[in-house]
Amino acid sequence: MNLVRMLYRGEHAFDFPAMWKKGLAVSGALVAISLVALGVGGLNLGIEFEGGTSWEVEAPGASVADARAALTGTGAESGKIQTVGTDSIRVRADTDQAADVVEISARLAEFAGVDPNDVSVTSVGPSWGDQITGKARNALLWFFAIVAVYIAIRLEWKMAAGALVAVAHDIVISVGVYAVFRFEVTPATVIAFLTIMGYSLYDTIVVYDKVREVGGRLTVTGRYTYTEMMNLALNQVLMRSINTSITSVLPVLSMLVIGSFFLGALTLQEFAIALLIGIVVGTYSSIFVASALVAWMKEREEEHRLVAEKVAADNDSDGGTRRVLDDDVALAGIPAKRSPSATRPVRGQAAQRSDRANRTQQSARPGQPPKPRKKKKR
Amino acid sequence: MRQQVVYAVGIAAIAIAGTGIAYTLASGNEPLLGLDLQGGASVVLEPEPLPDGREITDELLDQAVDIIRNRVDGLGVREPEVTRQGQTILVQIPGVDDQQRAIELVGQTAELRFRPVLAQATQQDEIEYNTAAAVLDSDEGDAAVRAQAQAVVDRWALTPEASADEPSVLLQKDSDAFTNRFRLGAVPLVIDQGSVPGQRLTGETLESAAARFTVQGWYVAPTFKAGSPGIDDFNALARECNAGFASCPGLRIAIEIDGRIESAPTVGVAQFERDQIQITGAFTEEEAKDLALALNFGALPLELTPQESRIVSSTLGEDALDAGLVAGLIGVVLVSIYLVAYYRYLGIVAILSLVISGALLWTIVAWLGESQGLALTLAGVTGLIVSIGVSVDSNVVYFEHLKEDVKGGRTLRSAVERAFPVAYSTIVKADVASLIAAVVLYWLTVGQVRGFALFLGLATVLDLIATYFFMGPAIRIMAVRQSTFATKPSRFGIPRAMVTPEGGAS
Numbered sequence: 001m002n003l004v005r006m007l008y009r010g011e012h013a014f015d016f017p018a019m020w021k022k023g024l025a026v027s028g029a030l031v032a033i034s035l036v037a038l039g040v041g042g043l044n045l046g047i048e049f050e051g052g053t054s055w056e057v058e059a060p061g062a063s064v065a066d067a068r069a070a071l072t073g074t075g076a077e078s079g080k081i082q083t084v085g086t087d088s089i090r091v092r093a094d095t096d097q098a099a100d101v102v103e104i105s106a107r108l109a110e111f112a113g114v115d116p117n118d119v120s121v122t123s124v125g126p127s128w129g130d131q132i133t134g135k136a137r138n139a140l141l142w143f144f145a146i147v148a149v150y151i152a153i154r155l156e157w158k159m160a161a162g163a164l165v166a167v168a169h170d171i172v173i174s175v176g177v178y179a180v181f182r183f184e185v186t187p188a189t190v191i192a193f194l195t196i197m198g199y200s201l202y203d204t205i206v207v208y209d210k211v212r213e214v215g216g217r218l219t220v221t222g223r224y225t226y227t228e229m230m231n232l233a234l235n236q237v238l239m240r241s242i243n244t245s246i247t248s249v250l251p252v253l254s255m256l257v258i259g260s261f262f263l264g265a266l267t268l269q270e271f272a273i274a275l276l277i278g279i280v281v282g283t284y285s286s287i288f289v290a291s292a293l294v295a296w297m298k299e300r301e302e303e304h305r306l307v308a309e310k311v312a313a314d315n316d317s318d319g320g321t322r323r324v325l326d327d328d329v330a331l332a333g334i335p336a337k338r339s340p341s342a343t344r345p346v347r348g349q350a351a352q353r354s355d356r357a358n359r360t361q362q363s364a365r366p367g368q369p370p371k372p373r374k375k376k377k378r
Numbered sequence: 379m380r381q382q383v384v385y386a387v388g389i390a391a392i393a394i395a396g397t398g399i400a401y402t403l404a405s406g407n408e409p410l411l412g413l414d415l416q417g418g419a420s421v422v423l424e425p426e427p428l429p430d431g432r433e434i435t436d437e438l439l440d441q442a443v444d445i446i447r448n449r450v451d452g453l454g455v456r457e458p459e460v461t462r463q464g465q466t467i468l469v470q471i472p473g474v475d476d477q478q479r480a481i482e483l484v485g486q487t488a489e490l491r492f493r494p495v496l497a498q499a500t501q502q503d504e505i506e507y508n509t510a511a512a513v514l515d516s517d518e519g520d521a522a523v524r525a526q527a528q529a530v531v532d533r534w535a536l537t538p539e540a541s542a543d544e545p546s547v548l549l550q551k552d553s554d555a556f557t558n559r560f561r562l563g564a565v566p567l568v569i570d571q572g573s574v575p576g577q578r579l580t581g582e583t584l585e586s587a588a589a590r591f592t593v594q595g596w597y598v599a600p601t602f603k604a605g606s607p608g609i610d611d612f613n614a615l616a617r618e619c620n621a622g623f624a625s626c627p628g629l630r631i632a633i634e635i636d637g638r639i640e641s642a643p644t645v646g647v648a649q650f651e652r653d654q655i656q657i658t659g660a661f662t663e664e665e666a667k668d669l670a671l672a673l674n675f676g677a678l679p680l681e682l683t684p685q686e687s688r689i690v691s692s693t694l695g696e697d698a699l700d701a702g703l704v705a706g707l708i709g710v711v712l713v714s715i716y717l718v719a720y721y722r723y724l725g726i727v728a729i730l731s732l733v734i735s736g737a738l739l740w741t742i743v744a745w746l747g748e749s750q751g752l753a754l755t756l757a758g759v760t761g762l763i764v765s766i767g768v769s770v771d772s773n774v775v776y777f778e779h780l781k782e783d784v785k786g787g788r789t790l791r792s793a794v795e796r797a798f799p800v801a802y803s804t805i806v807k808a809d810v811a812s813l814i815a816a817v818v819l820y821w822l823t824v825g826q827v828r829g830f831a832l833f834l835g836l837a838t839v840l841d842l843i844a845t846y847f848f849m850g851p852a853i854r855i856m857a858v859r860q861s862t863f864a865t866k867p868s869r870f871g872i873p874r875a876m877v878t879p880e881g882g883a884s
Contacts, residue, residue, distance in 0.1 A: 008720075009873045010785050048686070058693060102478050117475060121689040128422070128685040132824065139822035146814050154807050187826045191757055194827065195764055198815045198834070202768065202808045206775060209804040240771075240778040246716060247774065248767025251709025255763060258705040268701055271760045279767075329786075 007239055016234045016287060017227045017295065017321045023288035027169060034176020043179055046186040049133060051126030052094045053101050057119045059112035060087035067091065070111035076104045096123045136190060140197075147201065155208050158297045159290075163204045166290035170200040170281045177277050188271045196278025199248070203241065203286045210237040211291065224324060225308040226298040232324045234287055245283045252276050381858070388851035391844070395734040398741035409740070410747030412755030412829070413470055415699040417692030419477035420470040422463075422825070423485050423682035429539060434465065438679045443467055446484050448675040453480060459751055460484075463824050467682065470753070477689045479664060485682045487636050488672035490581030490600075492612060494563040494619055495628030495642055496545060499534055504556040507534050534559055540637040542578055548632070550639045551659060560642055562632050563625060566615050568607040579615060580677070583607045585652075587673035589666035594658070596666035600673060602652040609652035620648040633657050635669070686825075702759040709766055717770065721777055721871035727852045728773035735769055735837070735844035742836060757826040758833040765837035768812070772845040776801040776853070777871065784872055794857040798850050805845060812838045 006012045047054050055076075059067070064081045067089050071077040079093035091108065095101065101123055109116040144164060151160035174196050178185055214233040218224050252275045259269030298304050311322070401407075413420050425434050425442075443460050450458040450471060459470040469484045471477070499507075510530035513519050519527070534556075537546040542565040550558040565578040585608070587600040602609035619626035632642040640659035661669070710732070717725035739762070746752040779801040783793035816835030820828055856870075867874055 250712040254708040
């Protein structure tokens with residue numbers, strides 16, 4: 001309860017960089033498990049990818065064994081038969097020949113005591129899945145390329161690299177969950193993975209934008225390492241990340257729960273499982289993977305390296321990340337008021353640049369930071 | 379922005395959303411439901427490579443789409459959808475009674491040919507064929523013997539791809555007995571080739587076809603066109619067969635559809651009226667009707683193979699729709715409760731913003747369904763449910779910026795002025811990434827993923843609009859009520875401890 005109150009009041013100050021190492025271990029382990037599971041067992045692909053036919057019929061109280069017996073002689077009795085939801089049967093077989101499909105539909109209808117038109121059938125040719133998969137792979141590559149260029153232009157290329165690694169991390173882990181638990185991969189799952197990709201990227205960009213906003217204002221003071229500034233930004237953006245995750249997870253949870261009450265909602269349920277994993281991993285990776293990676297790259301830049309050396313020399317630190325002083329936090333929240341172009345709120349690249357130039361002038365006298373608007377509490 | 383402008387923009391946003399909903403209700407537009415939500419059949423058809431190695435052109439595909447559309451219309455289906463998706467054709471037939479049959483009908487090439495019978499296999503032929511086949515199977519015999527055996531086998535080996543301009547060996551429908559093999563001559567050229575060189579006696583010469591019933595059972599009655607190409611060409615063939623010319627020694631005309639013989643009747647007279655011909659072939663009622671329907675609209679210019687067919691029973695579809703609606707509704711309610719609990723008045727604005735983008739979305743989806751035939755599928759519904767969370771994020775990003783600024787010592791009013799552009803810039807950056815995803819997926823994929831991409835893109839654009847034109851102005855208007863804020867900051871989800879007593883200096 002205390003933690004919630006602290007978060008609500010914005011009084012929290014977590015040391016995220018100190019957690020990055022643990023994060024790296026966790027991420028590394030999860031990615032390794034996922035890759036091993038993918039390498040060993042592969043994915044349990046649905047008929048949409050492998051070809052074949054699946055039937056679904058409402059048959060309250062029917063057992064898999066009964067269904068198997070009813071299908072004897074059709075070739076489907078050796079296929080995969082399972083109960084779905086509360087009262088329906090799903091059969092899967094390799095055939096996609098129209099005659100077989102009709103025969104099995106008729107048997108199932110008879111077995112369930114319904115009209116043959118009430119049997120749902122999906123039939124897919126053997127080469128179709130390859131085409132679909134090929135197209136999706138193609139689309140994915142284009143997407144990565146375009147988004148990388150976009151982030152490089154709007155933010156910077158190191159962030160583009162960090163964001164793509166984070167997205168890849170999320171997708172590998174989400175797919176890994178499917179490999180480990182042998183969940184069936186359907187087109188709905190693919191859509192869910194794509195959603196995860198979009199969500200992860202969206203989340204990472206929001207975090208990066210905050211990092212850049214804070215970094216742009218504090219770098220010029222020359223008092224903080226990139227990691228320290230990033231830590232402040234992460235703390236500031238934390239509540240937004242938590243709230244967005246909660247508001248994104250709530251509808252997904254409702255899909256998951258509702259999905260188990262309705263027969264036709266199997267797709268919803270499959271979708272919800274993948275999304276739930278993806279949203280959690282996506283939020284985590286923005287803070288622990290994407291940010292850590294950018295901090296690691298930025299600390300190698302001349303500008304930030306020098307500051308870090310100076311700070312390390314002055315510091316009698318205990319190893320934790322130093323906190324940004326309250327006055328400077330306030331500075332980070334202040335737009336360039338004195339520049340003529342900044343009477344209006346900062347918008348776009350040009351304004352940002354003049355903002356930074358303005359700050360650089362002030363940094364000539366680092367001992368006197370601009371007076372924060374905030375009334376001091378002390 | 380000046381205060382009046384802010385009011386005007388906010389009110390305009392509400393008015394536009396309201397007008398949209400009013401228009402949708404008044405015009406009776408409703409979102410068109412995909413097959414997975416209302417039940418029905420869908421099939422993706424892919425063309426086989428053309429036998430003569432020609433390229434599959436857009437014209438051929440468009441032609442095929444037209445013919446399939448006519449056939450589906452002939453089934454009496456409400457709102458069928460036949461669309462081209464790149465090199466494939468997607469056929470969607472809502473709520474057909476006999477869905478499997480519909481799927482077979484739309485993909486049937488229905489290439490009808492009339493050709494002279496050269497010979498029918500006899501039992502003697504079967505024995506010779508089997509003997510020769512045995513010789514070929516064994517490794518014995520010298521080259522001459524093997525060549526002779528090969529010739530015998532070739533004489534009666536079935537022709538896998540029945541060619542129109544060479545003799546073919548085909549099997550009569552519904553039987554694989556050896557004596558039901560027929561050797562057929564090339565399909566005769568029409569007498570007056572006119573502007574179409576090499577046009578042959580095929581379904582093209584028909585005017586129409588109908589399924590009829592007699593005591594013998596169902597048959598298909600084609601009506602030929604008058605003159606040539608038409609009945610004259612058929613009669614030319616009939617004369618040859620009736621007289622037993624060398625070109626038609628079997629005295630019979632075989633009626634071939636898609637590479638198998640429906641029937642091969644003996645020609646009793648030399649002259650037919652153009653509506654006098656019957657295609658008999660032990661048809662069931664449905665088979666006869668479907669064949670007549672297919673012949674009516676001509677043969678497909680391409681051979682199409684179903685790649686993905688899907689039949690969704692209406693109960694399953696309705697269930698999926700209900701589940702989607704209930705899940706979406708509960709999701710919205712839960713999110714609303716959370717927002718109000720956390721952000722109070724700001725949360726209410728966020729919910730209104732969600733309602734406005736929802737209203738616009740409903741209007742657009744209903745309009746697209748009505749005018750473009752664009753259906754809302756289960757993948758689309760899930761995309762929309764997911765977009766609830768992402769839309770709310772725009773509000774959360776802004777509100778957290780606000781809180782941060784207030785914590786930094788600003789009044790709500792000045793924080794509002796400052797935080798919105800900064801937050802909106804973040805929102806645009808993140809939303810553009812989503813839009814890139816939507817556009818790339820829409821262009822480069824097919825089927826369900828494409829539908830998902832469309833709704834993702836729509837929801838993202840509407841989020842940008844609702845945020846800029848409604849949420850932003852609404853919060854500004856609220857910020858003007860300084861008195862409420864100063865006395866009860868917690869009503870805005872801002873803890874009292876965060877606010878400096880005197881307020882800011884602006």
